Structures are given as structure tokens and as C-alpha cells.
Amino acid sequence: AQSVSQHNHHVILSEAASLELGCNYSYGGTVNLFWYVQYPGQHLQLLLKYFSGDPLVKGIKGFEAEFIKSKFSFNLRKPSVQWSDTAEYFCAVKNYGQNFVFGPGTRLSVLP
Amino acid sequence: SAVISQKPSRDICQRGTSLTIQCQVDSQVTMMFWYRQQPGQSLTLIATANQGSEATYESGFVIDKFPISRPNLTFSTLTVSNMSPEDSSIYLCSVEVADYEQYFGPGTRLTVT
Numbered sequence: 001a002q003s004v005s006q007h008n009h010h011v012i013l014s015e016a017a018s019l020e021l022g023c024n025y026s027y028g029g030t031v032n033l034f035w036y037v038q039y040p041g042q043h044l045q046l047l048l049k050y051f052s053g054d055p056l057v058k059g060i061k062g063f064e065a066e067f068i069k070s071k072f073s074f075n076l077r078k079p080s081v082q083w084s085d086t087a088e089y090f091c092a093v094k095n096y097g098q099n100f101v102f103g104p105g106t107r108l109s110v111l112p
Numbered sequence: 113s114a115v116i117s118q119k120p121s122r123d124i125c126q127r128g129t130s131l132t133i134q135c136q137v138d139s140q141v142t143m144m145f146w147y148r149q150q151p152g153q154s155l156t157l158i159a160t161a162n163q164g165s166e167a168t169y170e171s172g173f174v175i176d177k178f179p180i181s182r183p184n185l186t187f188s189t190l191t192v193s194n195m196s197p198e199d200s201s202i203y204l205c206s207v208e209v210a211d212y213e214q215y216f217g218p219g220t221r222l223t224v225t
Contacts, residue, residue: 032212043116044155044204044216051211090154094212099145099170102155 002026004093004103012109013081021076021106023091033074034092035065036102044090050074061085083112114139114207116217124223125195132191133220135205140185143208146178149219150201158203161188195224 007022025031035047048059055067065076074091091103115138125131135144143162147155158178159167167180181189192199205217 034212036216043218044206046213046215049211049213099157099160100212100214104154 002093002095002098002101004091004101006091006103006106008106009104010107010109012111014111015083016080019076019078019081019085019108021089021108023074023076023103025072025074025093027072030096032094033065033067034094035059035063035074035076036090036092038088038090040087047076047089081108081110083110086110114141114209114215116205116207116215118205118217118220120220121218122221122223124225126225127196129195130191130193131195131222132189133203133205135188135190135217137186137207141207141209142185144182144188145206145208145214146180146188146190147204147206148201149204155204158190192222197224200224
């Protein structure tokens with residue numbers, strides 16, 4: 001069965017620092033990859049997704065992610081974080097014909 | 113996109129009782145899902161609920177404990193039966209729209225005492 005790992009449980013950054021959150025999934029084939037964000041007290045919302053084509057995908061709020069097939073990775077990046085980016089970030093994978101599998105999440109705290 | 117509402121938003125229940133959570137979507141969708149998110153943990157899929165068919169449960173979840181109804185394309189309910197403190201969690205409803213995008217409801221925070 002598919003599994004998703006996220007490298008960091010909790011990341012603490014100062015404003016304007018660069019962000020990279022790691023995500024790896026367990027096996028290949030055709031995968032669809034997602035990053036979801038959950039701001040404090042709010043529901044999960046989609047940040048960005050990758051289906052095919054350009055492996056560098058851009059999402060909302062200045063986030064981007066790079067799909068590296070050889071590494072089974074889909075890391076999330078942002079060049080300069082803001083206090084408002086404080087949230088829980090979940091990587092998710094969906095193989096064709098399978099259900100979504102979510103990673104354990106990474107809590108990001110941005111210090112003002 | 114889809115806008116999803118859930119009722120109740122939170123509840124505190126006694127051990128041995130049951131709670132039914134409602135999920136309402138603002139548009140007709142085929143696929144609805146119920147997840148559990150335990151404190152500090154990720155989402156675990158409980159079941160997939162498609163209108164007109166029996167819900168499909170994931171390993172570790174059974175219909176007797178988590179009966180689901182899906183009477184139409186905009187509504188579903190999840191019941192947590194014979195609750196124990198281990199059922200304390202956030203229960204989330206989601207729908208899948210085009211291109212596998214999932215939209216989530218705000219969740220129901222359940223505490224069992």
C-alpha cells in the first residue's frame with residue numbers, strides 16, 4: 001500500500017526565512033501529488049497539485065513544489081515565509097484507482 | 113469548488129452513546145469521504161460514501177461502529193456508535209471534484225468522556 005512520509009514534525013522559522021518541507025511517497029507508477037494546508041481553526045484547503053507535465057508546480061500564496069520522480073519526492077517550498085503561513089501542512093498522494101493517502105503533517109511556526 | 117458544512121461543529125458525549133454527524137455540500141457530488149483526524153496526527157480515511165451504493169470501509173473500520181448514510185448527492189451522515197474515549201477525534205467530511213481535488217468540511221470535534 002502507498003505510504004507518505006514527511007521529514008519534519010515541527011519547523012520553526014523567522015519571518016522572511018526560506019522554507020522547504022520534505023515529502024516522500026513509497027512507490028511509483030502514475031501518481032497525483034498534493035499539498036494541503038490547515039491554518040489554525042480552519043479547515044483543510046488545497047495549496048497545489050501535480051498531475052503531469054512541468055515538475056515544478058506553483059500554488060497559492062507563493063508556494064511551489066517540485067516533483068522528482070527518481071527520488072519519489074514532492075517537496076514544498078516558499079522563498080520567504082510570513083507569520084500568516086503558520087499552519088499544518090499535509091502532503092497527499094493519490095494513485096489511479098486508489099484513495100488518497102495523507103502524510104503525517106508538518107507543523108510550521110513562523111515567528112514574527 | 114465545493115462548500116461543505118458539518119453539524120455539529122463539536123460535541124462532548126458520554127461513553128456508550130452514539131453521535132450522528134451531518135455533512136452538507138452546496139453542489140451535487142458523486143464521491144464523499146469520511147476521515148478521522150486524531151489530535152496531532154494525520155487524516156485517516158474511514159470510508160467512501162457514494163450515492164446509491166453501500167459505503168466502502170477502510171481496514172480497521174466497520175459498518176457496525178461507523179454506519180454511513182448517503183441518501184442523495186449533496187448529503188451524508190456518519191454515526192459513531194457505542195462511543196469510547198478512543199473515539200475522541202475530529203471527524204471530517206470531504207468531497208472529490210474534478211481532477212481528484214478534495215474539498216473538506218470544517219470538521220466535527222468529538223470528545224468522549
